[in-house]
Amino acid sequence: MGNRKTSPLSTLFLVLIFTILYLPIFFLVFYSFNSGGTMYDFEGFTLDWYKELFADTRLLIIVLNTLLIALLSALISTVIGVMGAIAIYSFKNRKTKNTLLSLNNVLIVSPDVIIGASFLILFTMAGIKLGMFSVLLSHIAFCVPIVVLMVLPKLLEMSPTLIDAAHDLGASRWDVMRKVVLPYITPGIFAGFFMALTYSLDDFAVTFFVTGNGFTTLSVEIYSLARRGIALNINALSTLLFLFTIVLVIVYYFITVRNKPTGMGVRR
Amino acid sequence: MENRVTKNLYFIPYALWIALFVIAPILLVLYYSFFNIEGALSLENYQKFFTPVYLKMTLSSFWYAFLITAITLLIAYPTALLLTKTRHKYLWLLLLIVPSWINLLLKAYAFLGIFGTYGMANSFLEVIGIGSQQILFTDFSFVFVSVYIFIPFMILPIFNALNELNPTLTDAANDLGASRLTTFWRVTLPLTLDGVKVGCQIVFIPALSLFMLTRLIAGNRVITLGTAIEQHFLVTQDWGMGSTIAVFLIIIMFLFMKLTGSRKRGI
Numbered sequence: 001m002g003n004r005k006t007s008p009l010s011t012l013f014l015v016l017i018f019t020i021l022y023l024p025i026f027f028l029v030f031y032s033f034n035s036g037g038t039m040y041d042f043e044g045f046t047l048d049w050y051k052e053l054f055a056d057t058r059l060l061i062i063v064l065n066t067l068l069i070a071l072l073s074a075l076i077s078t079v080i081g082v083m084g085a086i087a088i089y090s091f092k093n094r095k096t097k098n099t100l101l102s103l104n105n106v107l108i109v110s111p112d113v114i115i116g117a118s119f120l121i122l123f124t125m126a127g128i129k130l131g132m133f134s135v136l137l138s139h140i141a142f143c144v145p146i147v148v149l150m151v152l153p154k155l156l157e158m159s160p161t162l163i164d165a166a167h168d169l170g171a172s173r174w175d176v177m178r179k180v181v182l183p184y185i186t187p188g189i190f191a192g193f194f195m196a197l198t199y200s201l202d203d204f205a206v207t208f209f210v211t212g213n214g215f216t217t218l219s220v221e222i223y224s225l226a227r228r229g230i231a232l233n234i235n236a237l238s239t240l241l242f243l244f245t246i247v248l249v250i251v252y253y254f255i256t257v258r259n260k261p262t263g264m265g266v267r268r
Numbered sequence: 269m270e271n272r273v274t275k276n277l278y279f280i281p282y283a284l285w286i287a288l289f290v291i292a293p294i295l296l297v298l299y300y301s302f303f304n305i306e307g308a309l310s311l312e313n314y315q316k317f318f319t320p321v322y323l324k325m326t327l328s329s330f331w332y333a334f335l336i337t338a339i340t341l342l343i344a345y346p347t348a349l350l351l352t353k354t355r356h357k358y359l360w361l362l363l364l365i366v367p368s369w370i371n372l373l374l375k376a377y378a379f380l381g382i383f384g385t386y387g388m389a390n391s392f393l394e395v396i397g398i399g400s401q402q403i404l405f406t407d408f409s410f411v412f413v414s415v416y417i418f419i420p421f422m423i424l425p426i427f428n429a430l431n432e433l434n435p436t437l438t439d440a441a442n443d444l445g446a447s448r449l450t451t452f453w454r455v456t457l458p459l460t461l462d463g464v465k466v467g468c469q470i471v472f473i474p475a476l477s478l479f480m481l482t483r484l485i486a487g488n489r490v491i492t493l494g495t496a497i498e499q500h501f502l503v504t505q506d507w508g509m510g511s512t513i514a515v516f517l518i519i520i521m522f523l524f525m526k527l528t529g530s531r532k533r534g535i
Contacts, residue, residue: 010350014360017347021367021419024378027388031381039381040388084282106290109469109521111477113494114514117501118293121300121511141289144282204373204480209501219373226377226484230384238374245369253362 025242032235039230049236056233059221065132066201066218073139074196080140081147081192086181088148089155104145115142116209123210130212138210139200146199147192154188155181190255198248294518300511313512322496326516329492332407333475336414340471341464343415344422348463349456351423352430361427368420376484379413380404383485405487413485414475422467429463430456465528473521493517 027039032050036043053059088100107115119138120130128134158181166176182189204219211220218241225234304312316322351360367375382388383403390400403409433456441451477494488495493513500510 010346010353013346014350014354017343017419018363020416021364024375024382024416025367025370027382028374028378038386040384040386040391080281080285083278084285087279087282090278100286103286103290106294109473109525111473111494111517111521113477113479113497114297114517115293117497117510117514118297119289120501121296121507122288122293125296138289141285144285144289148282198369202369202371204371205477208480208498219371222371222373222377223480223484226373226380230377230381234374234377238371238377241374242370245366249362249366249369 025238028235028238029242032232032239034232037232039232039235049232053233053236053240059237062216062218062221065215069132069136069139069217070197070200073136073143073200074193077140077143077196078147078189078193081144081196082151082185082189084144085148085151085155085185085188088152104148106145107142108145108149112203112205113209116206119206120209130210131215134210134212135207135215135217138206139203142203142206143196143199146195147189150192150195151185151188154185158184187255194252194255297511297514297518300507301515303508303511305506305508313509316509317512317516322513325491325496326493328490329476329494332411332414332490332492333472335411336418336475337468337472339411339415340418340422341467344419344467345426345464347419348423348426348430351427357431361424364423365420368417372417373480373484375417376413376481379409379416379485383409404485405489407486407490410481410486410490413481414478417481418471418475421470425466425470426460426463429460433459469525469528472524476517476520493520 031039031042033045033047034042035046035048084104088097088104091097091100115138119134119141123130123134123137128137162180162184163176166180171179202219203217204223207217208220208223211217216224222234222237225231301313302309302311304310347364351357351364354360384390385400385402385404387403389403393399393401437455437459438451441455442448446454476492477497478492479494479498482488482490482492482495493516497510497513497517500506500513
């Protein structure tokens with residue numbers, strides 16, 4: 001079984017790929033402590049950029065806005081998405097099911113630019129002022145299909161005899177939903193919520209289109225800062241975001257690991 | 269009867285979502301594509317799209333997207349293959365995915381520092397004797413950063429496909445006397461082609477529409493279809509022409525999806 005063991009050359013290749021993937025991130029983190037103010041000469045260690053970051057109330061408000069939008073849109077899109085998944089599941093006709101699924105996937109497959117541009121037209125036509133509300137609506141819109149895709153496999157995996165048994169034992173429709181279906185698909189719901197949260201936190205292109213002058217999210221703000229050039233408080237910010245991401249990954253990892261015993265978990 | 273009522277009750281919010289945010293936006297883009305910049309109904313935009321300026325842009329956009337997809341695939345396939353052979357493969361996979369969770373703009377920003385005139389890349393070039401080069405704001409930096417960003421998205425579906433591959437098949441090929449290269453070409457690659465297709469879908473379509481990278485890294489030297497749409501919508505306010513380009517992008521997207529077969533997408 002010679003090829004079961006990795007050769008030194010392939011180990012080197014993997015190390016190289018991992019280095020390239022992580023290098024820019026550690027590069028940002030490293031220079032966030034540079035007193036020199038540039039990303040090429042490391043003059044000395046300082047925490048000034050972090051102090052500056054925390055003194056910047058405007059930026060802190062933007063961070064809070066971003067979190068608020070992410071939480072709200074994840075919550076609302078989870079509710080709509082779960083309902084959608086149950087609706088798709090309950091349609092018996094195969095053709096209807098497939099049509100709904102294709103429509104569901106349109107926003108996942110479409111490039112962000114098109115989603116952004118078309119939502120901009122939509123909001124303008126509908127007379128919705130660009131700002132926090134339009135950003136929230138569009139985030140809900142692109143998070144719904146993700147939740148559906150996370151919940152639907154759980155529903156399909158559920159044995160229909162479970163529902164029949166509950167009915168036979170005299171459970172009402174609402175009881176079946178609350179005591180059988182929802183508990184069964186809970187891991188999928190959590191995964192969907194979590195995915196929606198990260199999609200919303202990360203989105204730039206769609207938000208860029210539908211945000212007005214008064215309202216920004218972190219991604220849009222980073223874009224406009226980066227266009228102006230290098231500023232080490234962006235590095236400080238990215239260090240904090242990196243730590244935050246690691247925490248999210250760990251949480252996500254635990255959610256998916258906990259899923260394992262109840263089934264296949266979420267297929268990525 | 270009760271069944272139908274509850275079913276509809278669940279269905280209402282979701283159906284509203286589909287109508288408002290899936291169907292309406294597509295129809296609106298199509299509708300707007302028939303208005304010229306003065307707001308009059310015409311086919312002017314479509315005529316304009318078939319002039320050399322826009323055709324050249326479409327072609328170059330395609331070329332870049334193709335280049336980015338091809339290079340990403342060339343790097344991602346061996347990586348995925350090697351990953352499936354490591355001992356803690358899921359842990360390594362997770363570590364590989366972590367960078368894709370970091371905000372894309374921050375990664376692009378990092379490259380402003382790395383590729384800058386006095387940046388790390390240039391210091392390295394100085395050391396090995398090539399000397400300082402203009403790296404930032406070139407085609408090279410655009411392709412490099414795009415590939416960097418897409419690598420995890422390409423690895424994931426290929427890893428899944430390789431992971432599901434039954435190892436007895438490659439063992440059988442070996443037993444029957446196939447060399448490792450033959451085994452790869454005749455067994456492994458054909459059986460994991462679906463993963464490759466999904467990966468290409470995930471990379472190619474967004475590569476046609478990356479506008480923030482062209483602005484930050486390529487210094488507006490590279491114009492993709494995405495850049496053009498953003499330009500028309502947010503800068504020149506020519507929504508009609510922007511919509512027309514969007515219509516073509518949607519058509520290209522559908523053709524590409526058809527071409528690469530399965531609609532299945534891993535996210």
